[in-house]
Amino acid sequence: MNGANVVTLTTDFGLRDWFVGSMRGVILSLYPKAQVVDITHEIAAGDVRAAAFALAVSYRCFPTGTVHVAVVDPGVGSDRPAVVVKTDAGFFVGPDNGVLSWALREETVHEVRRIENTAWMRQPVSRTFHGRDVFAPVAARIAMGMPWQQVGPVVAGFERLAWPEKSQVLYVDRFGNAITNIRTKPRCVTVGGRSVRVVDFYQQGARDEPVALMGSSGFLEIAINGGNAAAVLGLRVGTPVEVD
Amino acid sequence: MNGANVVTLTTDFGLRDWFVGSMRGVILSLYPKAQVVDITHEIAAGDVRAAAFALAVSYRCFPTGTVHVAVVDPGVGSDRPAVVVKTDAGFFVGPDNGVLSWALREETVHEVRRIENTAWMRQPVSRTFHGRDVFAPVAARIAMGMPWQQVGPVVAGFERLAWPEKSQVLYVDRFGNAITNIRTKPRCVTVGGRSVRVVDFYQQGARDEPVALMGSSGFLEIAINGGNAAAVLGLRVGTPVEVD
């Protein structure tokens, strides 16, 4: 039923401590054949929206049946629920705080279950690290093909982050490219009071010239060929962008 | 005899150069089925204690038989010995400078051997990168089930880092949580001249309120819900903590 043995991880745990390694250890202890792939662990601490975006623009690269785990979880240890969402693409596992919801916007959701089965968790369950004690073992058991319905009862739905209505910057990547929520190629772009030329790829921009182009995630992005557009133009998440 | 094919790596090599990739290449060249898991490579350069702590609080997440390699090795190339320590949990491999010793505090040690067999090393052995030339190939050979006793002669013991007697901060994580050496939940905590409320999980803290809680590693930690306790309170490794 479940063809893949791939588990992806998207977290704000960083790579400087042992948190991600611990999750991998728990997964491999239960399911030695798991292929665990990091999407990123360098989400800013507590930034649920950035994690939701990173997962949304990358999960389609993975095999059908993949178990996608996202853990940005300021409410860990409280009574906030945790969920597994089953879609055509695979499984989405995480705290029910919206971190999964942008990936699920274009998915057909088959079923949502709350994670409640303590037999599927690592014991004792800490109140500060559900990545290790809840999400890793649940993901391993789903990936290895155990009946995922055992994870807990069906629930009506999951928390959804609002998708911004107005055109704006949604994410700034390591190159300083400012990725917007705009899905179609415009003729004109204005951002930070400045008109920006629309091009097809980075090197069409002159040196130091801000340009706009349809990026690899399917969204318009503002970039500078060989430079850092966000730093130069003062762009950050939420900065308005005008098009056409 | 050796059930696991997992090798963990804990180093100060960082991820910006090719050092970790080289270790993985050496391991996979010898043992293509190895599952190599990073605990962390972002230990501050030469910080043996931080690496010892990271390994101590994470190795229990891995399968029995795992080969744990820790390389923070300021004495590389000198005549400092290197060791393999066999316990119920698996194998611990590294320079004999104490980096393994905090993980081994609660382990029953079966045997300690010095790494001397040059046939188990990558040739020629450099004098600056034993992670690649000594520890990686030794770990691969142990993981693949070669008789580990061939690594070198039995020795009486291994170097132990002193575990601090007085209550203090032992480690500061990426969230700014200050993890102490205190193993039991106290009623009152004072740190930096400030009384800190004891709670059960992060979100029980009010905004900007420092709290103390039993963390996922089994130690008391000082945290701020959504904030950076170490930065706000000026906590660092060695800062005294008063309890009860």
Place this chain on the structure above:
Amino acid sequence: MNGANVVTLTTDFGLRDWFVGSMRGVILSLYPKAQVVDITHEIAAGDVRAAAFALAVSYRCFPTGTVHVAVVDPGVGSDRPAVVVKTDAGFFVGPDNGVLSWALREETVHEVRRIENTAWMRQPVSRTFHGRDVFAPVAARIAMGMPWQQVGPVVAGFERLAWPEKSQVLYVDRFGNAITNIRTKPRCVTVGGRSVRVVDFYQQGARDEPVALMGSSGFLEIAINGGNAAAVLGLRVGTPVEVD
């Protein structure tokens, strides 16, 4: 014919976004048994020479037949060609901008082909992320043993970065060690107007004393035992070094 299932990645994509995870997802979707190993993703944005050096000093650690992918690609989306180079060591895959050329300096090149077969690419091919859409699927198909000649037509050669003639710093690593292009151990080294003692390993240096030694990559490097030589001496890529 192709014994290995290892794919290495050397890029400037960083680990804070989803770029590397996306490449891994594409590779695993095509070839679930691939072993994908990161050499590094923290090459400074657009620094083709640093990536060329990182690959050159690490590829020999990997099994024969490994597929080495290097993507530092300021010209992505333009008509710059991309190539696969077959040697005794395996396959080298990337944009034809010199990023592969320092690894290939000591290799016997069997054949060079331009990547043109769109059936080997992920569709639609974006104009900003060939790591995901071109290089990852090409690497996966080569690693899984598909006839690599299908990738595209034979071409006469590949772009070569000049190897610096004069003695100089080529790379500064995370420890601040300044790695030069000097391959033989000298008697005297002068750098930054300062005479530097030649030793065999780091700890032979006194505290704060700059030393020179033959490093693990086979090149002379300038180091400070427990310190950061590049920061203290003001060394950077291109700084001249005088020997003997």
